[in-house]
Amino acid sequence: MQNPITRRRFLGQVNCAAISALPILSTLLNLKLVSNLAAAPVPNDYKALVCVFLSGGADTFNFLVPRGGAEYAEYATVRGGIALPQANLLPITPTGLSGISLGLHPGLTGVQSLFNAGKAAFIANVGTLVEPVTKDDYDNSLKRLPRNLYSHEDQIEQWHTSTPDIRSAKGWAGRAADLLQSTNSNNKVSMNISLAGSNIWQSGENTLEYTISTDGAVGLEGYDAANTDLSSLTGLRTKAVDSQLGFNYQHLLSQAFISKKADAIDAYKFFNEATNIDLPTSVTFPDTYLGSQLRMIARTIASHGALGHNRQTFFVERGGWDTHDGVIAAHAEMVPEIDAAIKAFYDCLAAMGLQDKVTLFTASDFGRTLTTDNDGADHAWGGNQFVVGGAVNGNRIYGNYPSLFAGNPLDVDRGRLIPQIAVDTFFAEMALWFGVPKSDLPLVLPNIGNFYDIASSGKPLGFLP
Numbered sequence: 082m083q084n085p086i087t088r089r090r091f092l093g094q095v096n097c098a099a100i101s102a103l104p105i106l107s108t109l110l111n112l113k114l115v116s117n118l119a120a121a122p123v124p125n126d127y128k129a130l131v132c133v134f135l136s137g138g139a140d141t142f143n144f145l146v147p148r149g150g151a152e153y154a155e156y157a158t159v160r161g162g163i164a165l166p167q168a169n170l171l172p173i174t175p176t177g178l179s180g181i182s183l184g185l186h187p188g189l190t191g192v193q194s195l196f197n198a199g200k201a202a203f204i205a206n207v208g209t210l211v212e213p214v215t216k217d218d219y220d221n222s223l224k225r226l227p228r229n230l231y232s233h234e235d236q237i238e239q240w241h242t243s244t245p246d247i248r249s250a251k252g253w254a255g256r257a258a259d260l261l262q263s264t265n266s267n268n269k270v271s272m273n274i275s276l277a278g279s280n281i282w283q284s285g286e287n288t289l290e291y292t293i294s295t296d297g298a299v300g301l302e303g304y305d306a307a308n309t310d311l312s313s314l315t316g317l318r319t320k321a322v323d324s325q326l327g328f329n330y331q332h333l334l335s336q337a338f339i340s341k342k343a344d345a346i347d348a349y350k351f352f353n354e355a356t357n358i359d360l361p362t363s364v365t366f367p368d369t370y371l372g373s374q375l376r377m378i379a380r381t382i383a384s385h386g387a388l389g390h391n392r393q394t395f396f397v398e399r400g401g402w403d404t405h406d407g408v409i410a411a412h413a414e415m416v417p418e419i420d421a422a423i424k425a426f427y428d429c430l431a432a433m434g435l436q437d438k439v440t441l442f443t444a445s446d447f448g449r450t451l452t453t454d455n456d457g458a459d460h461a462w463g464g465n466q467f468v469v470g471g472a473v474n475g476n477r478i479y480g481n482y483p484s485l486f487a488g489n490p491l492d493v494d495r496g497r498l499i500p501q502i503a504v505d506t507f508f509a510e511m512a513l514w515f516g517v518p519k520s521d522l523p524l525v526l527p528n529i530g531n532f533y534d535i536a537s538s539g540k541p542l543g544f545l546p
Contacts, residue, residue, distance in 0.1 A: 127385055128515055129393040130254065131378060131426075131441040132282060133371075133419065134240075137402030138233065138446040141464040143412060144189065145203050145478075146170055147485065149182035155486045159451045159496055163408050163458060173197065175478045183482065188416030191424025192467060196476055200427065200436070201469045202544045205480040206491075207507050208447060208463040208500030209236060209245040212531040219493050231460040231497075233403070236446045241282040243505050243526050253508055254394045255285030256525045257517050262288055264516065267389025270298075270352050274381060276374040277398035290396065291348070293381075295373035298352040355387035356380045361432035367421040371399050375426040383433055392516060402445060406457035419443075427469055436471030440511060440545065443467055451485055451496025463491070463500035466507070472514065472545055479542045503532045506541045514545040 143163065147156045148170050157164040170184030171193045185193050195201035211225040218224040227245030229235035239245040241252045258273050265272055271291040273283035283290035291298075358380060366376040374397040385393060399419055404411050423441060430436040448464025463483075480502045483491050491498045505526045512525050522529050533541045 127391050127435075127438050129382055129385070129395065129439045130511055130515055131375075131395045131439060132254070132397070133423070133441060133443050134277070134396065134398045135402045135419070135443060135445040136237065136398050136400045137404070138236075138449055138460055139402040139464065140404055140408050140412070140449040140458055141445065141466065142448060142451060142485070143408070144186050144416070144467075145205065145465040145482070146184050146186070147181060147482075148172065148184035152181050152485075155484070159485050159487050161453045162456055163453045165409075176476045178478055181482055183478065186412065186416050188413065189420045190417075191420045192469070195424065195427060195469055199475040200471060200473055201467055202473055202475045202477045202479060203465055203467045204502060204507055204542070204544070205465050205478050205482045206463040206498060206500055207466055207480065207502040207504060209239045210500055210503040210505070210532070211246045211528060213503075214499055216490055216493060216499065219499060230462060231447065233446050233460070238281060240444050240446065240504060241280065243508055244528065246528070250281060250284060251286065252280070252282035252284050253512070253525050254283045254396075255281075255288055257512055257515060258283070258288040258392075258394065259285040260521055260524065261392050261516055264392055265390050270348050270388055272390050272392050273394045273396075274378075275396040276377060277396055280396050283394055283396055291352075293352070293377065295370075295377045297356060297377070298349045352388070356384045358383055360429055363432050364425055364429040366425045366429070367418070369418050369422060371397065371419055371422040372425060375422050376429075379426060379429045379433075382430070382435060382439060404449070404457050405459065406455060408457050423469055431471070438471075440468060440470035440472060440514065442469075442511065448498065451492075451498070452487065459495065461497040462493070463498040468544060474544050474546070477544065479544050502542070503528075505529045506532045509533055509541040510543070510545050513540070
């Protein structure tokens with residue numbers, strides 16, 4: 082008797098055979114079959130991940146900064162004209178940290194308060210790695226390195242995919258959604274929701290992002306079901322689409338196209354009706370683009386029950402971090418902006434009693450060189466990121482904050498630091514909290530075995546329960 086086809090075995094067969102070898106029509110049919118597989122029992126909890134991507138390569142060694150005498154002097158010497166004044170740094174006293182005093186960029190007042198309250202933490206010197214690397218490994222090509230280090234396009238892709246050794250159009254959130262989407266009672270709208278358009282992070286084999294705007298779902302261009310004025314272009318377009326949807330098509334591609342168009346219209350209406358709610362009036366989001374994005378995410382999270390979602394991911398983006406010059410002035414504007422939006426987002430979640438259910442994290446292309454050419458810095462490698470949420474084991478620095486003197490053991494060139502924490506380890510912590518079984522981590526993060534033993538009882542880093 083043949084072994085029964087389990088969901089994982091079926092997905093594996095689709096991944097290995099249908100996706101890579103069969104014609105596109107067969108692939109579409111197979112993916113439809115995957116979506117119809119029996120759903121797993123619906124859990125009685127809700128969780129969401131929010132990625133705030135700082136595109137351009139944020140200079141995060143000016144986010145988390147040495148504040149003590151000798152360490153600050155080391156920092157000021159290597160950073161030169163882009164060093165923050167010591168007196169301006171916001172003090173923090175991380176639990177369990179000894180031997181170094183750290184402070185935050187003066188624009189991170191909200192993050193400072195969340196950190197001090199145990200609701201935020203920093204991950205120090207994190208970046209893309211295929212396997213652990215030392216400076217000797219780097220200098221003598223003894224270990225595999227991420228493809229095209231210091232390239233915006235490649236490093237963004239690698240932060241999204243967590244596969245720096247190979248190109249991929251599938252992101253780790255998409256792969257996690259492939260495993261977990263069946264925990265949702267309704268998938269008319271994808272559990273992966275983006276306010277920054279199409280992205281790799283949320284793309285899986287049979288899950289994609291659902292793109293919305295700061296005002297709600299994005300409908301078909303020029304279509305408005307309420308417009309019956311045939312003297313207007315929108316009314317004519319709407320009638321044409323409705324007429325098209327009414328036809329029966331024999332050709333499979335045409336039928337699939339019309340079906341998708343109808344699904345998009347249904348999803349648009351369903352999403353906007355479900356999220357048509359008011360947020361707590363006690364919280365005011367800043368009138369910025371990121372503030373508007375996070376406000377819309379808060380509305381969507383508050384509507385997760387109406388949407389039928391027990392798991393959701395969200396992707397937002399704030400560009401402008403490619404600071405080859407003018408870093409001090411640029412950060413003076415951008416850092417308080419992201420800080421205010423994130424603090425308002427957390428406060429809104431807390432007002433709704435959902436702060437323990439949502440984890441927000443920052444990510445960026447790469448860090449920047451510690452050395453400067455006048456008033457900016459070049460592309461580099463490792464950097465510092467932070468996480469925010471009620472479930473976060475905060476007021477801590479995870480990883481070892483590196484020495485910043487020129488030529489230190491992690492410095493491969495001009496203050497480009499080898500990461501001491503791989504993005505895989507950072508992401509594994511969140512994937513496990515999100516509900517990915519530990520045994521399935523390699524399906525989501527293929528290189529995780531190079532950094533974390535899934536057979537161990539411990540957490541990859543420990544910032545989430």
